[in-house]
Each structure stands twice: as structure tokens, then as C-alpha cells.
Amino acid sequence: MDKPTPEGFARRIVDLGLADRREVEHSLGELGGGEMTLDSVIEQMQRRGHVTTLQTEKIVRGDRAGYFYGDYKVLYLIGAGTFARVYRASKDGEVFAIKVLRKRFRDEPKEMEQFLREGRMGLRLRHPNIVSIYDVIADTRNPFLVMEFVEGQTLRELVRIRKQLPVDLSLKLAHEIASGLSHAASLGISHRDLKLSNVLISSDGRAKLVDFGLAALTDRKNPDQIADCPNARAIDYAALERGTGVRKDDPRSDVFFTGNMLYHMIAGVPALTETRDRLARLNVSRFQEIKSITEFAPDCPGIVTQLINKIMEYNPQKRIQSAAAMQAEIKRVMDILEKGPVATNSEGQPEVGGQYEDDDVPTDEGIGYVVMLVESKAALQNAIRERLKSRGYRVLIIQDPNRALARFDPMEDPPADCVIFSAAELGSLALEAYNKFASDEHTCEIPSILLADRRQAKIISEARRGPRRQLLALPLKVRELRMGLVKVLAGTERRPLGTY
CATH class of the missing domain: 1.10.510.10 (Transferase(Phosphotransferase) domain 1)
Structure with a gap:
């Protein structure tokens, strides 16, 4: 196809919706009254931000499509693979990445389904170390995913x-x-x-x-x-x-x-x-x-x-x-x-006595279990959470014992499989919550552990005992906490992967 004229190039920018007509005409006016060339118009339009190099190449080639995916204006190609292309795109002043399935796969049911599943799965993943997917457009002619744009490199x-x-x-x-x-x-x-x-x-x-x-x-x-x-x-x-x-x-x-x-x-x-x-x-x-x-x-x-x-x-x-x-x-x-x-x-x-013990070696013994830790001291929160996470447990942290009890609604599934109440800082508040948890009808069968300093004699003496209850002394060794969890969780069914 023949290259467009300078005027034709400018007109295509407007017709395609890439820039406002008045802005384009103003930019043309800045070139003066002399004879315009295609190169001079392209340079001016790119300098004024009306078109990108990718858009320019497509206009010169005579491409009729690929400038927009839905409401997202394509700016640059940022990645290309066998399966899909990824573009930098904009909408309402924000920048996104648009992942587009290649044309040759759009008539292939297996590839199309894989592409859409990736998008639907990505909608569930929200984490600082995972690129977010915001939307999945399942148009059979133009399927694409709207993703977080990451400024950087691979x-x-x-x-x-x-x-x-x-x-x-x-x-x-x-x-x-x-x-x-x-x-x-x-x-x-x-x-x-x-x-x-x-x-x-x-x-x-x-x-x-x-x-x-x-x-x-x-x-x-x-x-x-x-x-x-x-x-x-x-x-x-x-x-x-x-x-x-x-x-x-x-x-x-x-x-x-x-x-x-x-x-x-x-x-x-x-x-x-x-x-x-x-x-x-x-x-x-x-x-x-x-x-x-x-x-x-x-x-x-x-x-x-x-x-x-x-x-x-x-x-x-x-x-x-x-x-x-x-x-x-x-x-x-x-x-x-x-x-x-x-x-x-x-x-x-x-060596023994070094900076970590053999008991610190990670395992997956806690996979399928959710543990709630009721503790107000940040240092102890972090120490216990990291030790349990390294063994596969999911750990929920709550500072207020009463808020922890309120999370266990009799009409809903319990949020945790075991609750660890720490009395080191919370004192009698932890004890009262621990005993109430052990006596209330809807929580009495759920395992719980009370952590108490050896000097807290009154708390230790008043703590409820039972087959699904454990009392552990602080300071605590990892092995003691592990054995306590294993004991009270015995017989508790693990949660299916992906449900907790």
C-alpha cells in the first residue's frame, strides 16, 4: 500500500481516535505555511505525543485495526512470545499492560481456553510479588487480559x-x-x-x-x-x-x-x-x-x-x-x-549453640491448617508467625482476645483450626479468653493453646485442661510449640489446598 500523504497521515490520527482534531490541527499549524513532508508531520505528531512509534508504523502500513483493545489505547509493544503479545496501553490517563492472544490461536479451543483460564486465575492473585490481572475480555475475535503495567525489565x-x-x-x-x-x-x-x-x-x-x-x-x-x-x-x-x-x-x-x-x-x-x-x-x-x-x-x-x-x-x-x-x-x-x-x-x-538449631529446618507438617495467634507484642508475633509459616501453617494474628473470640461465629465455619492465646503481655485477658473458648459450645471442640510465663502462677493454675488444650511455658522452644500443635490437632481434618 502507498504511503499516506502528510495531510492523510494527520487525518488518520483523528479518524482512528488517537488524538483530538483540534490538537492535531494546532500541531500542524506549528509547522508553518511551507510545504509539509510526511517525515516532518510524523516527527511533529510524535513530539507532541499524538502518536507513538508503534502507532506511526501501523498508520504508514495502512493497518485498520490494533490501535485499541476495548477502551485501551495501544502505545507500544513491550513483549512478544509464541502464544501472545503484550502491549503498553492507556485508559483515562492510567497505564496498563494488555496481553493479547495471537491471531493464529484464536480459532484453537484449547489455546483459547488456556488463555482465558490464565486470566480468570490471575484475577484471584493479589500480591506484591505477582503482576495483577484486572480484567479478562473473552471476545472470541479479540481476547485480551488487562494487567498491571510494571516499569522495569525482566x-x-x-x-x-x-x-x-x-x-x-x-x-x-x-x-x-x-x-x-x-x-x-x-x-x-x-x-x-x-x-x-x-x-x-x-x-x-x-x-x-x-x-x-x-x-x-x-x-x-x-x-x-x-x-x-x-x-x-x-x-x-x-x-x-x-x-x-x-x-x-x-x-x-x-x-x-x-x-x-x-x-x-x-x-x-x-x-x-x-x-x-x-x-x-x-x-x-x-x-x-x-x-x-x-x-x-x-x-x-x-x-x-x-x-x-x-x-x-x-x-x-x-x-x-x-x-x-x-x-x-x-x-x-x-x-x-x-x-x-x-x-x-x-x-x-x-554447631549447637550457633545462630540456629536443627529444629529450625523447615517442613510442611502444617499444610492444611490455619492457626490464630492472639498476641499483642510485635516481636513475639513475628517470631511465632515465621516459625509456623516455615512449617506450612497459615497464621492469623489478632491482638485483642475479645476480637479473636468474636471471629468464631456459631453460624459460620471457624476461621482457624487452633487458637494460641499468649498471656505474656495480655495476662488475665488471655486466660479469660482461653477458658471461655474452651467452654463455649461452638468452640469447645476446637483446639487451643495457652502460652504463659513460668512466673504467672495464678494464670497457670486457673487454665482449663483437656485433651484438645495445651499449656506451654514461656520462653518457648520451637520443638515444644510444634509438639503441642501436633498433639492438639490430632484428628483435625486438614483443609483442602486453596480453601484457606
């Missing part, structure tokens, strides 16, 4: 530019990735396509997960389903899960591939060799013969090497068991590095 671009990232920055980003994954896991959602290009780094340095497209294909209703390879994006996950004999959508797969990203950030190269060869990617030796990170980063602290080894353990039973446990373990390592070196034994493990 983690792949950051690593390509900087080659190797500092250990502290790598751990920070991995911790944020694990935080996003932990939130998604609490809703029954795994990612299943974790790689550097699916992590955005915002301009303020925050990691944000994007593209949960393959998560939409997971099937938790069939625990025996064998991992499959519906497309090239799923091969790595399927190869790991088949090789280790676990079901499709095992939550520990996301843990492993987070480790691959952490390894890549520190080493400058991925732990798993990158190849397009399908057979090579399905070969389990690729997961078993990973070189030590010290070959590429000899100054990597031993505790970080151990962390990566636990995250990327080939045997799923020995691997860190959940995103929440991984998040807590990364945080623990970050804290240790910040405090300085610790004494270790001949196996590289911290």
Missing part, C-alpha cells in the same frame, strides 16, 4: 546485563519470588513455567511473577495423573516429575525451578543446560548432573550453596517441601549472612 535481561548478581541481591529476589509462589500455593495455584523471563524486576527493584498460563492446566482432582508435555513450555516440569515419580503439578516442582533461577543469578549460567532439543530436555540426567555452583561462583558462601542444594534436591522427599518453607529458609540464610559467619562442624552444618 530478570533475564538483568542477568544478561550484569552477568552475575551479588549473593545478597539474588537471595532478596529469590525470597520475593518464593513469597509470590507461597501466596499462589495458598489458593491451590502453582506456576509451572518458572524462568528468568517470567519474573519482572520493577523500577524500585521488586521481583514480580508473571505468566501463570500453564498453571491453568493443572488438575488437582486427579492425584495419580502423570505429568504430560502439552507444549514446549511444559517439558522441563514434566521431565522432572516423570523422572522422580511424582504426580503432575507437584508443588515441589516450583521449588526446584526457583532454585534454578537462584543458581543462574549467582553463577551467571543456569544450573540446567538450556537447549531446544526435546529429547535432551526430557533426559533426567540433566537434573541429576548439575555442577556445583562454586565452579562458577567460588566465593559463594557455603550456607548459600547448601540452600541451593536443598532447593534443587533431585529426590523430592529431600527437597524443601513448599514455597512457604522455601521462603522461610531463604530468609533464615539472609539473616545469618547479615549477622556474619557462624561456627560450623565438619559437615558444614551450624
Whole structure:
């Protein structure tokens, strides 16, 4: 198609609704009365912000569509993959990212459904470390997702530019990735396509997960389903899960591939060799013969090497068991590095009396349980919450004992499976709430624990006893709290993943 005339180019801007007629005419008037060229008009319109380079290219080509998706005006192309394109777009002065399914997939029911499921699933995910999806437009001719626009770059671009990232920055980003994954896991959602290009780094340095497209294909209703390879994006996950004999959508797969990203950030190269060869990617030796990170980063602290080894353990039973446990373990390592070196034994493990105990090793024993902690002291709140989260529990914090009791409405399902009342600061208020919780008809069968200082003799003597009640003395060791929870929760059915 012939290029438009200078006047025709300006007219198209108005006809397409990209800019107001008066603004365009005013900008043309600024060029003076001389002969206008197409290049001079384009330069003026772009300088005045009436069109972007993408819009200019489309007008010159004679494109009739693609300038708007719904009410969202397309500004720039910011990402393109096999499956979809992502544009920067604006509406009412705000900036968004618009993800558009490629035309060749719009007549394919499977691809269309996967795309829309990704959007519907994303509507449920609201977390600082996950890119938000605000709307799903299911138009069969022009399906698109309205997403949060993140000013920044992908983690792949950051690593390509900087080659190797500092250990502290790598751990920070991995911790944020694990935080996003932990939130998604609490809703029954795994990612299943974790790689550097699916992590955005915002301009303020925050990691944000994007593209949960393959998560939409997971099937938790069939625990025996064998991992499959519906497309090239799923091969790595399927190869790991088949090789280790676990079901499709095992939550520990996301843990492993987070480790691959952490390894890549520190080493400058991925732990798993990158190849397009399908057979090579399905070969389990690729997961078993990973070189030590010290070959590429000899100054990597031993505790970080151990962390990566636990995250990327080939045997799923020995691997860190959940995103929440991984998040807590990364945080623990970050804290240790910040405090300085610790004494270790001949196996590289911290000695007894060091900065953490064997009992601090994360597990997933609390998966499926919600614990409410009634405590007014922030330091104790944080300590207990982090210890329990690292074991898979979801922890609710309430400062006022009476508000905690009010949360248990007889007409509604209980918000927690166990309540921990701490009398260290709350004193008799905690005791009264604990005893009332144990006697009220609608809560008497729900487990509870009272934490009391050994010097609070009156509180200890007046606390109700029972098979689903525990009294634990402060200061508290992790093992004592764990054993207390295990005892009182015995017989309590775990909540299905994604319902708490």
C-alpha cells in the first residue's frame, strides 16, 4: 500500500481516535505555511505525543485495526512470545499492560481456553510479588487480559546485563519470588513455567511473577495423573516429575525451578543446560548432573550453596517441601549472612549453640491448617508467625482476645483450626479468653493453646485442661510449640489446598 500523504497521515490520527482534531490541527499549524513532508508531520505528531512509534508504523502500513483493545489505547509493544503479545496501553490517563492472544490461536479451543483460564486465575492473585490481572475480555475475535503495567525489565535481561548478581541481591529476589509462589500455593495455584523471563524486576527493584498460563492446566482432582508435555513450555516440569515419580503439578516442582533461577543469578549460567532439543530436555540426567555452583561462583558462601542444594534436591522427599518453607529458609540464610559467619562442624552444618538449631529446618507438617495467634507484642508475633509459616501453617494474628473470640461465629465455619492465646503481655485477658473458648459450645471442640510465663502462677493454675488444650511455658522452644500443635490437632481434618 502507498504511503499516506502528510495531510492523510494527520487525518488518520483523528479518524482512528488517537488524538483530538483540534490538537492535531494546532500541531500542524506549528509547522508553518511551507510545504509539509510526511517525515516532518510524523516527527511533529510524535513530539507532541499524538502518536507513538508503534502507532506511526501501523498508520504508514495502512493497518485498520490494533490501535485499541476495548477502551485501551495501544502505545507500544513491550513483549512478544509464541502464544501472545503484550502491549503498553492507556485508559483515562492510567497505564496498563494488555496481553493479547495471537491471531493464529484464536480459532484453537484449547489455546483459547488456556488463555482465558490464565486470566480468570490471575484475577484471584493479589500480591506484591505477582503482576495483577484486572480484567479478562473473552471476545472470541479479540481476547485480551488487562494487567498491571510494571516499569522495569525482566530478570533475564538483568542477568544478561550484569552477568552475575551479588549473593545478597539474588537471595532478596529469590525470597520475593518464593513469597509470590507461597501466596499462589495458598489458593491451590502453582506456576509451572518458572524462568528468568517470567519474573519482572520493577523500577524500585521488586521481583514480580508473571505468566501463570500453564498453571491453568493443572488438575488437582486427579492425584495419580502423570505429568504430560502439552507444549514446549511444559517439558522441563514434566521431565522432572516423570523422572522422580511424582504426580503432575507437584508443588515441589516450583521449588526446584526457583532454585534454578537462584543458581543462574549467582553463577551467571543456569544450573540446567538450556537447549531446544526435546529429547535432551526430557533426559533426567540433566537434573541429576548439575555442577556445583562454586565452579562458577567460588566465593559463594557455603550456607548459600547448601540452600541451593536443598532447593534443587533431585529426590523430592529431600527437597524443601513448599514455597512457604522455601521462603522461610531463604530468609533464615539472609539473616545469618547479615549477622556474619557462624561456627560450623565438619559437615558444614551450624554447631549447637550457633545462630540456629536443627529444629529450625523447615517442613510442611502444617499444610492444611490455619492457626490464630492472639498476641499483642510485635516481636513475639513475628517470631511465632515465621516459625509456623516455615512449617506450612497459615497464621492469623489478632491482638485483642475479645476480637479473636468474636471471629468464631456459631453460624459460620471457624476461621482457624487452633487458637494460641499468649498471656505474656495480655495476662488475665488471655486466660479469660482461653477458658471461655474452651467452654463455649461452638468452640469447645476446637483446639487451643495457652502460652504463659513460668512466673504467672495464678494464670497457670486457673487454665482449663483437656485433651484438645495445651499449656506451654514461656520462653518457648520451637520443638515444644510444634509438639503441642501436633498433639492438639490430632484428628483435625486438614483443609483442602486453596480453601484457606
